[in-house]
Amino acid sequence: MVSGKEKLTKLHFFLNDILSGKKPSAVLVAKPNTTTDDSPTPFGSVYVVDDPLTDRPGGNVVGNAQGLYMSSGQDVLSLVLVMDFGFTSGEYNGSSISVLSRNPITETKRELAVVGGRGVFRMARGFAKLKTYYLNTTTGDAIIEYKVYVLHY
Known part of the structure; x- marks a missing residue:
């Protein structure tokens, strides 16, 4: 049961997605045998992630993003x-x-949909504005700045 008044919370953090080195935070788990693209994320590739979230680039870890992403664009x-x-x-x-959304990473301005949450963010909904800080x-390897706007109870 949800009680209380709905609130808007603004979050700001940096996601550190590391594909290289001895201890990557994202690993390739599936790749189609038809892909000839030599980019780090060719079409059809699936990655599992446990990316650190920091308060600033190279800063203190405030959490982690766990899940997966897949390369879904052909062009x-x-x-x-x-x-x-x-x-x-x-x-x-x-x-x-929780986020479930498309991320057109070559676009300067992009948003992801926040579709849920747990704890303080139970029944969350909202969006995240993304900006590539480093690529x-x-x-x-990439560092992505997240500015998240979440409605929750």
């Missing part, structure tokens, strides 16, 4: 994300938001 690099953004410190420790086009 334009686009990912579909299914992720749980769980917070492990601060005011929202133990709570999370290594050779390895696929």
Whole structure:
């Protein structure tokens, strides 16, 4: 049962998606045998992630994003994300938001849909504005800035 007044919470953090090195935070788990693209995320590829969330680039870890993303665009690099953004410190420790959305990563302005949550963010809905802070086009490593607007009870 939900009680109380609906609130708007604004979150700001950085997702650190690392495909390279000895301890990557995202790993390729499926790749179609028809893909000849040499990019880090060719069409049809599926990655499982456990990406750290930080308060700033190179900053303190405030949580992690666990889930998967798949490369879904044939002509334009686009990912579909299914992720749980769980917070492990601060005011929202133990709570999370859930995202299920398309991420056209080559676009400057992009949004993801927040479709749920748990803990403080139970019955959440809203959106996340994304901006690429850092991208290594050779390895696929990226740092993405998230500004999230969540309605919840």
